[in-house]
Amino acid sequence: MADYPAFRFDWQRKVRTGIPETVMCEGKTDDQIVEIIEHAQERGARLFLSRLDSARAEKVEIKGLDYCPLSRTAIMGGIADLRPDDASVALVCAGTSDLPVVEEARRTFQFHGCEVPVFADVGVAGLWRVMSVAEELSRYRVLIAVAGMEGALFSVLAGLVPGVVIAVPSPVGYGVSKDGAAALSAALSCCAPGVVTVNIGNGYGAAVAAMKMLNSASAGQGD
Known part of the structure; x- marks a missing residue:
């Protein structure tokens, strides 16, 4: 070698x-x-x-x-002292099969001293599930949404909440949805504005993007 x-x-x-x-x-x-x-x-x-x-x-x-x-x-080196939830960012996923990606993002936040809430299993196959938390999700400035299959959750969320939605296609599905391909296409094709997309399964990248957005906004407020 x-x-x-x-x-x-x-x-x-x-x-x-x-x-x-x-x-x-x-x-x-x-x-x-x-x-x-x-x-x-x-x-x-x-x-x-x-x-x-x-x-x-x-x-x-x-x-x-x-x-x-x-x-x-x-x-x-240990998990840093965690700052309490201040309605800056939350994690949302369509199903429990998406939790590995969600947890990668959550642990990224933890490493940087942030504890963020998780809203799990609110996929649109039962639309009442996401509607039941829509008002609470509207509090957050950034939502990281993780979904596989057809990725419909991204558009639905962006049409319900005022915050930015970071779409993370999850490698969950079969047939044309296999490995997150359909969810990625859906994320990039959202008709609802305010959706930005990271690569398939990239919970880490989504968390970093959210932190940079919020850090930039905080820096701007201090000018």
């Missing part, structure tokens, strides 16, 4: 962007993951790790690693 550099971690990313670098474990060897973690420990830094499956988490065996098998995420 070629002799590549082990890694070049971007420790200055938080200074530049407000969001520190995350370790995406998919595609890395166990030794590479351990080396990155040990490097962070030497610096006394916290780390957020994504796409770390349970089998590999057991192999890594790093003490003090807070691991969540549902989201395949790990937090090194």
Whole structure:
């Protein structure tokens, strides 16, 4: 195997962007993951790790690693003191099959010190479910919506609430909906305005986008 550099971690990313670098474990060897973690420990830094499956988490065996098998995420250095819900952002999903993506987003917020509420199983196959929480969802400035199958939840939400809707197509479905393809097309084709879309299953990216939106808005208010 070629002799590549082990890694070049971007420790200055938080200074530049407000969001520190995350370790995406998919595609890395166990030794590479351990080396990155040990490097962070030497610096006394916290780390957020994504796409770390349970089998590999057991192999890594790093003490003090807070691991969540549902989201395949790990937090090194402890969960920060969580700020209470201030009606800035909420997570919404169509069905319980979408919870792995939701949990990836929720854990991303937790790593950054935010506790956000989750409204689960409010898909439009039973429209009464989303209507029963529509008034409460209208309180939030940003909604992260996760849905697979035909992805109809994105348009429905954007037509009900004043806040921005970040659509996350979920890799849930079969036939033409397999792997989130139909949900992605639906998200990009929404007739209701105010929907922005991240890639299939990208709960982490949706959470970061929401934080950047809210941080930018807060900075603008301070000018």
